[in-house]
Amino acid sequence: VHLVESGGAMVHPGGSLRLSCEASGFMFSEYDMGWVRQAPGKGLEWFATIITGDIPYDPTSVEGRFIISRDNAKNTLNLQMNSLIPENTDLYYCVKDNPLSYYSDYADTRGYDAWGQETRVTVSS
DSSP: OEEEEEOOOEEOTTOOEEEEEEEESSOGGGSOEEEEEEOTTSOEEEEEEEETTTEEEOTTOSTTOEEEEEETTTTEEEEEEOSOOGGGOEEEEEEEEOTTOSOOSTTOGGGEEEEOOOEEEEEOO
């Protein structure tokens, strides 16, 4: 299983970025996928999952500014990030859900069994 993120960059407040995660080595369309972030000096924090069938599940989404999507034909997970603020400065990880995990809550990062290498987003003026 390989997950390769891209799209991280440094942007000014109010800017936009689109993160992508290219998946390989498994049947992408059959797994829920998500994004986990890590702020500087802090722990991992789940914030969005998109289940199979292209239905987002992000009850703690950031005021609608971020949109998670997937393209099963291209084995790609996306995160459109709009109206970025400095507090969005994080490392972002693409993650694959483990449907057999004891940790079934999407918000529990232990329930994901494959992680990308991270992509860095910096929001600064």
